[in-house]
Amino acid sequence: KSHSVWVSRPLFPEVLAHLAQYVHVHAETEDRKHSSAELREKLAAVDGAIVALSDRIDGNVIAGNQRLRVVSNLAVGYNNFDVPALTAAGILATNTPDVLNETTADYAWALLLAAARRVSSAERWLRAGHWRGGMRFDDWLGVDVHGKTLGILGMGRIGQAIARRACGFGMPVLYHNRSRLPQTVEHDCCATWVEKSELLKRADHLMLVLPYSAQNHHAIGAAELALMKSTAVLVNIARGGIVDDAALAVALREGRVAAAGLDVFEGEPAVHPALRELDNAVLSPHIASASADTRRAMAQLAADNLLAALGYGPDAGHPRSPLNPEAWGKHAAE
Ligand code: GLV
Ligand code: GLV
Numbered sequence: 001k002s003h004s005v006w007v008s009r010p011l012f013p014e015v016l017a018h019l020a021q022y023v024h025v026h027a028e029t030e031d032r033k034h035s036s037a038e039l040r041e042k043l044a045a046v047d048g049a050i051v052a053l054s055d056r057i058d059g060n061v062i063a064g065n066q067r068l069r070v071v072s073n074l075a076v077g078y079n080n081f082d083v084p085a086l087t088a089a090g091i092l093a094t095n096t097p098d099v100l101n102e103t104t105a106d107y108a109w110a111l112l113l114a115a116a117r118r119v120s121s122a123e124r125w126l127r128a129g130h131w132r133g134g135m136r137f138d139d140w141l142g143v144d145v146h147g148k149t150l151g152i153l154g155m156g157r158i159g160q161a162i163a164r165r166a167c168g169f170g171m172p173v174l175y176h177n178r179s180r181l182p183q184t185v186e187h188d189c190c191a192t193w194v195e196k197s198e199l200l201k202r203a204d205h206l207m208l209v210l211p212y213s214a215q216n217h218h219a220i221g222a223a224e225l226a227l228m229k230s231t232a233v234l235v236n237i238a239r240g241g242i243v244d245d246a247a248l249a250v251a252l253r254e255g256r257v258a259a260a261g262l263d264v265f266e267g268e269p270a271v272h273p274a275l276r277e278l279d280n281a282v283l284s285p286h287i288a289s290a291s292a293d294t295r296r297a298m299a300q301l302a303a304d305n306l307l308a309a310l311g312y313g314p315d316a317g318h319p320r321s322p323l324n325p326e327a328w329g330k331h332a333a334e
Contacts (some may be wrong), residue, residue, distance in 0.1 A: 151203025
């Protein structure tokens with residue numbers, strides 16, 4: 001075996017075994033955030049790496065690295081990568097698109113329904129033994145989901161998978177995206193494009209599915225929350241930092257937004273203490289893609305991308321989801 005790879009967090013043993021058929025594998029056995037200095041040191045010693053969202057791969061981390069050929073992200077979102085810096089260094093970057101679309105869309109609905117119908121807080125109340133003390137007929141009233149207008153901010157492949165499910169709930173869909181979808185796709189998703197401010201005002205419930213970028217930082221802040229209906233549920237399965245979590249906590253506490261379902265947080269794994277205090281927020285630890293089948297498929301795709309970039313396996317030389325194929329070209333031409 002002439003190549004070595006680093007895997008930055010624990011992964012399915014069968015996927016590590018698959019990698020080990022081709023390359024030397026150095027796999028971490030504990031999940032933790034790596035500092036720039038640690039990443040720089042780990043990456044200097046390998047030809048490729050599978051990394052996690054918490055690993056920030058920027059110019060500083062790869063500076064002077066003559067060996068590294070590929071970094072394979074265990075995620076579809078790649079705001080942890082400085083892609084131009086990787087390209088300039090001739091290092092291929094890959095991600096895990098598509099295999100998680102449907103599973104992630106399911107989870108967005110799980111959060112919407114749980115937050116609208118108060119599933120988490122009702123369960124906490126039940127587990128605490130309060131039910132035996134009696135319950136009024138008008139206790140635990142939530143807001144309806146079916147028949148309401150669903151707003152989707154960010155209409156990529158996951159947004160579209162969410163929208164298709166809305167038909168079954170009898171929900172018209174409004175969406176906002178930088179670019180409008182082709183009419184056939186809009187029709188397929190029962191979705192209508194509107195301006196962002198109109199989306200915020202008209203949506204009965206709002207799902208955030210847009211990629212994180214500096215321009216999208218706090219795309220939902222105090223001003224945007226103020227446009228939303230006080231009966232609305234806000235779902236964030238996109239990225240921490242898209243929502244101003246402090247402003248959201250205030251809106252939820254004051255009842256200006258009815259409830260929220262949040263899978264991602266600014267500065268996660270830390271979660272804003274004000275959010276943790278609120279009963280009308282359903283909180284989960286970034287698990288929207290975490291079904292047994294889908295997490296396996298993501299790990300397998302990340303491994304296949306890595307191996308393909310190093311010239312192994314059925315896709316040798318042709319990784320399935322390159323983010324900067326022009327970087328790959330540099331090495332292929334060598
Ligand atoms: C998870 O958030 C991902 O980007 O895959
Ligand atoms: C809502 O989920 C609440 O318990 O207030």
